[in-house]
Amino acid sequence: MSAVLALQVDGLSVTHAAADGARTVVSDVSFSLPRGRILGIAGESGCGKTQLLLALLGLSPAGAQVGGSALLSGQQLVGADRRVLRRLRGNRIAMVFQDPMTALIPYLTIGTQLAEVLQVHRGLSKSQALLHSQQMLEAVGIDAPARRLRQHPHELSGGMRQRVLLAMALLCEPDVLLADEPTTALDVTVQAQILDLLLDLRERLGMAVVLVTHDMGVLAQVADDVAVMHAGVLVEQGPVQQLFDAPQSTATQSLLAAARQLSPTAQGLV
């Protein structure tokens, strides 16, 4: 393959210890993501999408066993030293978490939380970092960004918090963005703005994106490739149109059937 790989995952697995025996929630997952590509990951609730992303960041729950390999531009993430992972997280690989309230610290202002990313990873002063953070809030479409910096997470709507998380993830212009349902909580207009922003960043920075969503319409709009998970296993992957036109697995077929039932005219789905 001639394209530069931003992320190469081989045989990744995550096993949780449980009272009644070990449970494998991600099983032998492999995919490669070239720079500037958007890979969509779809699959029913509980199939392991979030666990897969967390394993890539070295943030699997305590006691989880992670096996296999995940290379970030050649750098091994699985089993990497915690200091190495801390340096890479938020900087070269960043994540937009599914639940914005648990990913933000309630008692710190938005400004403090955003600025810290730039102070730690880029060595900016607090005032420089705040200025840059304000610009990023503006870029993700947040109104009155200067005021937002002084507010706490509970003072923002759910959609705004989601955008704050996206701004935080984008601050250091990571090579790889892991986005876990980044637009699910947003209304259609804001969702479209965020998707446009992702496409723009991919274009300008060559950022690669792993986009987890249950929304096949979103995948039709922005994904280059789609991977479908079922019960921890990646059952099918390929270019988005090919997957939509000729789904091979029953998991993909039922996701598409469900999406068509909800919105028969959804773009790219009919």
Ligand SMILES: Nc1ncnc2c1ncn2[C@@H]1O[C@H](COP(=O)(O)OP(=O)(O)OP(=O)(O)O)[C@@H](O)[C@H]1O
């Ligand atoms: N901390 C944990 N300890 C043990 N099992 C867990 C833990 N977190 C998640 N799981 C299990 O791992 C499996 C995969 O969960 P995961 O959160 O990855 O699903 P998902 O595909 O992201 O679902 P959704 O679409 O609802 O977000 C589930 O069976 C879940 O119960």
Ligand SMILES: [Mg+2]
């Ligand atoms: Mg999830």
